[in-house]
Amino acid sequence: MxxxxxxxxxxxxxxxxxxxxxxxxxxxxxxxxxxxxxxxxxxxxxxxxxxxxxxxxxxxxxxxxxxxxxxxxxxxxxxxxxxxxxxxxxxxxxxxxxxxxxxxxxxxxxxxxxxxxxxxxxxxxxxxxxxxxxxxxxxxxxxxxxSDAMRADALAQFLVQRRWSDVALISGGHDSDRAFAGALKASVEKFRLKLVGEKDWIFDADMRRNASAEVPLFTQEFGDHDVLLIADEIGDFGRYVVYNTWLPRPVAGSEELVPQAWAPVxxxxxxxxxxxxxxxxxxxxxxxxxxxxxxxxxxxxxxxxxxxxxxxxxxxxxxxxxxxxxxxxxxxxxxxxxxxxxxxxxxPIVTDRAVVATAPLEGFFHQxxxxxxxxxxxxxxxxxxxxxx
Amino acid sequence: MLRLTAILTLLAAPALAGGEIWVTNEKDDTISVIDIDSLEVTRTIPTGERPRGITFSHDYSRVYICASDSDAVQVMDPVSGEILHDLPSGEDPEQFVLHPDDRRLYIANEDDAITTVVDTETRRVIEQIDVGIEPEGMAVSPDGKIVITTSETTNMAHWIDTESEAIFANTLVDSRPRHAEFVKDGAELWVSAEIGGTVTVFDTATQAEKAKIHFEIKGVHQDRLQPVGFELTPDGKTAFIALGPANHVAVVDAETYEVEEYLLVGRRVWHMAFDGDHSRLFTTNGVSGDVTVIDVAARKPVKTIKVGRFPWGAAFRPEGG
Missing domain, CATH: 3.40.50.2300 (Response regulator)
Structure with missing residues (x-):
């Protein structure tokens, strides 16, 4: 009360x-x-x-x-x-x-x-x-x-609910990327998901031209996973990963399916x-x-x-x-x-077009x-x- | 407004055997008309965009509909379902209340922080009154002297003197007030606060807070108990209060202000209307897109009726009305 x-x-x-x-x-x-x-x-x-x-x-x-x-x-x-x-x-x-x-x-x-x-x-x-x-x-x-942790936990709850338990992670090199990647990894642990692989974004070429050639090979090395997480808080490369992954997998984190304090949707x-x-x-x-x-x-x-x-x-x-x-x-x-x-x-966990879910999700209890x-x-x-x- | 309808239907009670419940479907731009004998939808009538508030004129010859996204109050012939004309309503009308004079309509303009007073005969705006942000709940005292607008973000009930059409008092309520009604022949004003999770009871004469109704359902988090629409039985003794995403209607002793029971209804229950003899109550359930029929004496949900998408407002129309 x-x-x-x-x-x-x-x-x-x-x-x-x-x-x-x-x-x-x-x-x-x-x-x-x-x-x-x-x-x-x-x-x-x-x-x-x-x-x-x-x-x-x-x-x-x-x-x-x-x-x-x-x-x-x-x-x-x-x-x-x-x-x-x-x-x-x-x-x-x-x-x-x-x-x-x-x-x-x-x-x-x-x-x-x-x-x-x-x-x-x-x-x-x-x-x-x-x-x-x-x-x-x-x-x-x-x-x-x-905090980064609140956003990452929100996304992790959604992954648990969807049973997308094996995750791979690509992180950019900026401080904000690394901080969010750290938060995502902590949430993966907190909610008992499994991190199957983790890579730094290393390309310095212009991905607007190269993404279709480079990204499939880059993501092939992860092996199988349910969802690909991206820590790209400044909005640099994530958009070029989507639809270019080796396996057809949903993308979430800083790109595509994003936990936000607020969004136009x-x-x-x-x-x-x-x-x-x-x-x-x-x-x-x-x-x-x-x-x-x-x-x-x-x-x-x-x-x-x-x-x-x-x-x-x-x-x-x-x-x-x-x-x-x-x-x-x-x-x-x-x-x-x-x-x-x-x-x-x-x-809210959002795409550009809709609110997909709002955390806390049903079933995550707190005293x-x-x-x-x-x-x-x-x-x-x-x-x-x-x-x- | 529904209370007013209730009083009027009481006066005419002997003639009222059957009748209809009219439900506005916010996301379908339609009205579903439910026959209260068969409990089936017998007509689906197109309206303007995003219909929400709905009320009948005293003789039931016209039905007023807030078509929020059309920025109009539509006036419909309930027999033919034809739109007769639009009233100038100000932008984004959400709820309204018809004055006991059967002529002045007080409309909450949600986007503009204004209450618009419209003369339904001359179809002219009489006055626009500045109120708080996101006005929504509207009520009129049975003697017609006071109109209430509640504003969702300002968290107030604004008390409007209908003679001067000006605010004479502002009272704070809990967060996000959604609905207001004068009850007990106007002696009390009740205001529900969706985020605050309470219904505040005011003494009309002094505008002082008299009581506050709280809710608690085992297994439902306090934050989900969000009171929205409500109705009292004609004897003023029992209140039925919709609790939004808690998917329950609370049955409250209106004298002790204690909750007696919680009735499970559809998802995100918004508003409600009694039938003519007040034996049954019809609740609009926004998310599940249906209407729950509650047996008032037994205090039991007896039927669910599928209507359109996001049913919101409800109003009773007597047979042949």
Whole structure:
């Protein structure tokens, strides 16, 4: 049973909040980094990746806020490549304790460790690194984007359900590829699948011309398997593997059948409405990064509305409590793991054209919340920063 | 709106032996008409795109249908099944409620965060009222003085004064409110919250929260207990509450607010309608594409009727109505 008493109690104080006008300021900080080159020119990253989701979340909060005497503003800061991210974070923290941050893991922890960030509430909306939810966790840093482990576990549950138990893996050479490959291998073990073979992607030729000649031989060496997993998080080579494998096998991971926080094909549970609101605002499809920034803003909105407070400490306590729940258009209430600050969420497993399944899948049980079958669970967590807080 | 239908059908009760249940099929753009004597689909009527909310005029000479993706409320002749005309509805109408004056239709425009008030006679928009994000649930008090819009993402019930057509109160509810009804002659407002997993009971006079109904089914995770549509028996003593993906209808004592029983129905149960004498209840089951018939006195599902894809709304039409 969830605790409803607290929510009821907190909503009582709402009258007071409604009477006084409050302005909630939220900082959005994006740290630009060079995008690695990829073979295909087909899908450039949108300029406002993540930012558009934050703007939509803010607009959603503002619509609710107008009935409660709250107004919401977003202070947007972009740090150019090679710029001083910490200085930008300090400047933003001078104006608000609430920061939504698109930055790599090491920048996130450096910001979280700033003296100015003590008592602040920071949201990671793009870094999937395992360590951030584990021994590198920070008490003032919550994670709206799923970890690599959550996505990999989601896919592994699907493979178990389909009884595709023998898997082969091709991994790219970028850090993000290796991290996701590591997560996939951990999930293969966790869900007792079998890794029959593993190869690094070694080709430096232009696969747009060569794939049909090279990929069959490259994958022939795996021998028999049920499904081919690909760790290609920057979208470089995976697309050229599909339909060129030696054995006719489904492809999953970073390509073809992909576990995602969000995708344009998600339409159930009212998601179509979020998609259309996003499209009206950004004139493009909503991505996982946009979903994470939207969820971060809505988390703040929900917490301010329910507590009637805009103090970071009060909001943090509420967000990490059993009373908090966010309607995130994924069919179940979203909440935060109190041991590491990760947003619990279902993971849609999608192709370009449809949602194939949504994890957690039926039959994967958990003594607490089924969403905790995805990613690092409390007993395995090395995160201690949340214990004393 | 269904409650209103219920009251009216009570007034005319002696004449009502048979009748029909009209069900909107969201993904088929049709209405399935179920004969309540044979419990079979006797007609399938084409509608605009993505039909959801459905309600009859007081004399049953017209049926109003929210054709969400056609951005219209369609007015149909229930005898011929012909569309008579469209009403200006604002974009993406999802649910609506017909005022006791039988003339004003209050429509939730889901994509626009607006409630549109339309005069069904002049076919003109009287007012558009700013509400929260994704308005959906609509209710009107029996005296016609208050209309409620619930907004799914703002998590509020907005209380609209029908004289000024303006909001006079906003009350928070749990996450994703989907359906609202005035019950017990308007003394209480009930609002279901799909993600919150609760039904909140408000005292109409003070707009204060009076009670909250919780659900628990052994073997079904708490997160799957998602209350959506509901109906109360005419004596106001028993409520039937659809629990969405939990595939059950909860039977609730409307005085103690305690759940008495859970009835297994089809998959993702949405909305429901009583027949004319309230002896049977018809639930729309979105995912399984069927309607479950519940014997109200025995509290047992007695039949499943296949309808179109994603049945959503339901409304009763008396014989010859």
């Amino acid at each position: 969830r605790v409803f008493g607290l929510a009821a109690l907190l909503s009582l104080s709402l009258g007071a909040a409604a009477a006084s006008e409050t302005t909630v300021r939220v900082g959005y900080l994006s740290v630009e980094r060079p995008a690695p080159p990829v073979l295909s020119n087909l899908d450039p990253d949108p300029e406002d990746l993540g930012l558009a989701g934050a703007r939509l979340g803010l607009a959603d909060n503002a619509t609710t806020g107008k009935f409660l005497g709250q107004s919401w503003t977003l202070m947007e800061t972009a740090v150019p490549e090679g710029g001083d991210a910490l200085a930008a974070a300090r400047a933003a923290l001078a104006g608000t304790p609430f920061l939504v941050i698109d930055a790599p893991a090491e920048t996130l922890t450096a910001i979280a460790d700033l003296p100015e960030a003590k008592g602040a509430l920071l949201f990671n909306t793009s870094a999937p690194d395992a360590a951030l939810r584990d021994d590198a966790c920070r008490a003032n840093l919550l994670h709206a984007i799923p 998600v339409e159930q549970w009212g998601a179509a409405q979020l998609q259309s609101r996003f499209e009206d605002l950004a004139h493009r499809d909503m991505t996982s990064e946009d979903y994470a920034t939207w969820a971060a803003l809505r988390t703040l909105g929900e917490a301010v509305t329910r507590t009637g407070s805009d103090e970071a400490g009060v909001l943090r306590d509420y967000i990490l409590s059993d009373a908090f729940e966010l309607a995130g258009f994924k069919g179940r209430p979203l909440s935060f793991r109190p041991w590491n600050g990760q947003l619990r969420q279902p993971i 607490g919340n089924e969403l905790d079958t995805l990613g690092r669970d409390a007993p395995e967590s090395a995160c201690r920063a949340f214990e004393e807080n």
